[in-house]
Amino acid sequence: MTTELLDAALVEEATKKSGLIWVQGTAGPERALWHVWHEGAAxxxxxxxxxxxxxxxxxxxxxxxxxxxxxxxxxxxxxxAKVVELGAGTEAWEGAVAELKGKRLNAVDGEGMPARWARECRVVRLEPLVGAGVLAASDGDLAAPPLPTGAITRDAVPSGLPRLLGRRRRG
Structure with missing residues (x-):
């Protein structure tokens, strides 16, 4: 019992303080996701x-x-974790959205965000499985190759640009 309490405290404290968590569901790759810890779940x-x-x-x-x-x-x-999707408009959803709204950075719609989330998004709770313990540390490198994307890098910087910008600062 003591080990379970220590594991639960470790999970809660570490997850509260981390800005990102890496999550892998039943399908798909592991992803870095922003979260909020609230009432014993992410x-x-x-x-x-x-x-x-x-x-x-x-x-x-x-x-x-x-x-x-x-x-x-x-x-x-x-x-x-056990995945629990919260239904829009429920008491649990309202409490979760109040917490998430305060931590959401760079939102385009500000005060309209909860209404948009109710219409177009999912709010999910990741509840630690009691008795599952913490996962053993991996001995190897946990790095993964980047996910495929349509994003591209811009062309190389023209060779004369640094000189041109340097002159502008002096003048």
């Missing part, structure tokens, strides 16, 4: 326009969560 919002994708996080399913160190970026703890 809350996520996504799968809508302008929000993070939540692939493989189906209601009633499970997920594996890896928490990274905020300062060093290394793995602190891993844990298994």
């Amino acid at each position: 809350l996520l919002v996504g799968d809508g326009p302008g929000e993070q994708p939540l692939p493989g996080l189906a209601d009633g399913g499970t997920a594996t969560v890896t928490v990274r160190s905020k300062d060093k970026g290394g793995r602190l703890v891993g844990w298994r």
Whole structure:
């Protein structure tokens, strides 16, 4: 019993302090997702326009969560979670959205965000599975190749540009 309490405290404290968690659902790759810790679970919002994708996080399913160190970026703890999708308009949804809204950065619609989330997004709770314990640390490198994307880099900087910008500052 003591080990379970210590594991629960470790999961909660590490997840609260981390800005991102790495989540892998039943399908799809592991993804870095922003979250809020509230009432014993990690809350996520996504799968809508302008929000993070939540692939493989189906209601009633499970997920594996890896928490990274905020300062060093290394793995602190891993844990298994039960995925619970919150229905829009319910008391649990309202409480979750109130917490998420305060932490959402760079939202385009500000005060209209909860209404948009109710129409177009999913709000998900990742509840730590009691008794599952924390995941053992991996011995190897946890780096993964980047996910495929349509984004491209711009062309190389023209060779004369640094000189041109340097002259502008002096003058």
